[in-house]
Amino acid sequence: MAFKRLRQAMGVDGPSVETVLVNPDCRPGGHLEGRVQVVGGDHPVELTHVALGLVTRVEVESGDSAYDTTQEFGRRRVTGTFRLDPGQRYDAPFRFELPWETPLTDLYGQPLRGMTIGLRTELEVARAVDQGDLDPVAVHPLxxxxxxxxxxxxxxxxxxxxxxxxxxxxxxxxxxxxxxxxxxxxxxxxxxxxxxxxxxxxxxxxxxxxxxxxxxxxxxxxxxxxxxxxxxxxxxxxxxxxxxxxxxxxxxxxxxxxxxx
Structure with a gap:
């Protein structure tokens, strides 16, 4: 099963990135596999890196109040620096290990209300960092x-x-x-x-x-x-x-x- 995301990065004519998961279902201590596909825009660029971050929503208590924030709790670079010519396609396979303490999102095939976990793809070009939306993953109990x-x-x-x-x-x-x-x-x-x-x-x-x-x-x-x-x-x-x-x-x-x- 593939869960795909396609978006424009680094401007209208910049490179585009698509993250494809082999299977979004996983367990704590397990892993996610897939590939990141980057396609060049209308001009050559040198990408510093492509990275993936595992993120969730976290409640933070501050005094008498509380607020939600996004917390990254796992990170992996899937490429180093590389040049991307106009229209060129670059594929980077990955295997992303999940921490054993990864929160659960699903139980018996049903989502746990209040939970969101996903992989976020990060693209860096010339010190400009673009972070995309989350590709949701389903974390099932051990x-x-x-x-x-x-x-x-x-x-x-x-x-x-x-x-x-x-x-x-x-x-x-x-x-x-x-x-x-x-x-x-x-x-x-x-x-x-x-x-x-x-x-x-x-x-x-x-x-x-x-x-x-x-x-x-x-x-x-x-x-x-x-x-x-x-x-x-x-x-x-x-x-x-x-x-x-x-x-x-x-x-x-x-x-x-x-x-x-």
Missing amino acids: PAQERLLEALLRLGFRFARADVERGHLYGVHQTLPFYQEIEFLPAPRYAGVINQLAVIFVTGPHRMQVVLEVDKRGGRFSAGEAFGRFTVDHATVDRTDWPAQLDAWLRQSLHRRGLFS
Whole structure:
């Protein structure tokens, strides 16, 4: 499957660039493959480079307010300097590695509301940098992530939305300057206790750290308090009954705070 973008760069008569992905579907720690095609305009130019950047929308908290910004979290040059004559075509194949902490955008073939991730192609000519629009990519969960998300759905939690927040989680090793929160409405058995459950994955090649946060009802403890933090090995994730395990953790954590009998 190819996802294409064609646009004019460096002026009306300058070179044009088209980025073609072999497949826009991927997983954290995986890769995207494709090629960048550059076609010369009506005059010769020397291009400094063509680069690709992996970007997402990130929420940044500043004082009492918050705003969204675009954050690049992966970058790869696909060419060095080269000359492009009028009408000449230059093809540059690429293989773009995704960080293990790449946020998810899709679950069971459905987009996660609030999420956008894409590849942006950058062309530099004579110190003038042109950045194009995003070529969207679909980031699907790893098997370990899918097991835990599926367990929550089986418990009756309902997906609400997802977002990416700039910052670092206390006590969790991160390689990226942000983390994704996947937010769920409570299962019926918890509806009178919490407003919302958020799941955070900080993933590596062998294991992932999972953080659970809640928005409370009744003002007993701070919204967003992490009351569950555990590590899951990719190789052994299937050995656990995750619906039962998550239900037990939730009940124990809420019981300790006097919110669940």
